[in-house]
Amino acid sequence: GENVEQHPSTLSVQEGDSAVIKCTYSDSASNYFPWYKQELGKGPQLIIDIRSNVGEKKDQRIAVTLNKTAKHFSLHITETQPEDSAVYFCAASIEYKLSFGAGTTVTVRA
Amino acid sequence: DAGVTQSPTHLIKTRGQQVTLRCSPKSGHDTVSWYQQALGQGPQFIFQYYEEEERQRGNFPDRFSGHQFPNYSSELNVNALLLGDSALYLCASSLGLGTNEKLFFGSGTQLSVL
Numbered sequence: 001g002e003n004v005e006q007h008p009s010t011l012s013v014q015e016g017d018s019a020v021i022k023c024t025y026s027d028s029a030s031n032y033f034p035w036y037k038q039e040l041g042k043g044p045q046l047i048i049d050i051r052s053n054v055g056e057k058k059d060q061r062i063a064v065t066l067n068k069t070a071k072h073f074s075l076h077i078t079e080t081q082p083e084d085s086a087v088y089f090c091a092a093s094i095e096y097k098l099s100f101g102a103g104t105t106v107t108v109r110a
Numbered sequence: 111d112a113g114v115t116q117s118p119t120h121l122i123k124t125r126g127q128q129v130t131l132r133c134s135p136k137s138g139h140d141t142v143s144w145y146q147q148a149l150g151q152g153p154q155f156i157f158q159y160y161e162e163e164e165r166q167r168g169n170f171p172d173r174f175s176g177h178q179f180p181n182y183s184s185e186l187n188v189n190a191l192l193l194g195d196s197a198l199y200l201c202a203s204s205l206g207l208g209t210n211e212k213l214f215f216g217s218g219t220q221l222s223v224l
Contacts, residue, residue: 096165
């Protein structure tokens with residue numbers, strides 16, 4: 001099955017700086033790559049997604065890039081704010097199943 | 111517009127017991143998926159229901175079973191509970207057969223097995 005690896009496991013950034021999270025996947029047939037944000041006591045919330053026929057997608061301060069050849073994709077958060085502090089998960093989809101990475105705990109320091 | 115609702119929020123059981131978790135999907139959604147999230151890990155896919163049938167299944171034993179009702183709500187049943195079943199169980203809803211795009215997750219049921 002699909003194996004998704006996510007790095008780093010923890011990330012601490014100064015408010016206003018950028019944060020980057022990287023993921024790799026194993027199955028070249030994966031064609032959909034969402035990113036989820038999970039706050040304490042809540043379920044994951046979709047923040048951005050990208051399909052395999054697109055190399056980059058941006059939504060305000062959040063952007064995702066995909067390199068199909070290398071089988072890796074990244075989340076970029078610019079101008080980080082305290083409310084960006086949360087656990088972020090990448091995922092890859094093959095057929096009807098989403099496989100998640102282990103998560104990155106992002107802490108934004110004021 | 112209510113999102114995905116799950117009940118109960120917390121549950122404590124002992125080994126060998128059986129448990130039933132419930133989920134109501136977001137209004138307008140017809141597909142329900144269940145995920146298990148162990149502490150410090152990402153969610154793992156259990157199965158997906160559409161039109162009252164299990165359509166896809168992850169690597170979980172037959173002790174895990176489910177049901178979907180005509181109103182699209184769903185139940186997750188776990189028999190013969192093991193200590194390792196302790197986790198957050200997440201329900202996610204979406205629109206359309208087999209899709210895992212644009213999933214909306216509930217806040218989950220925290221199951222503790224003693």
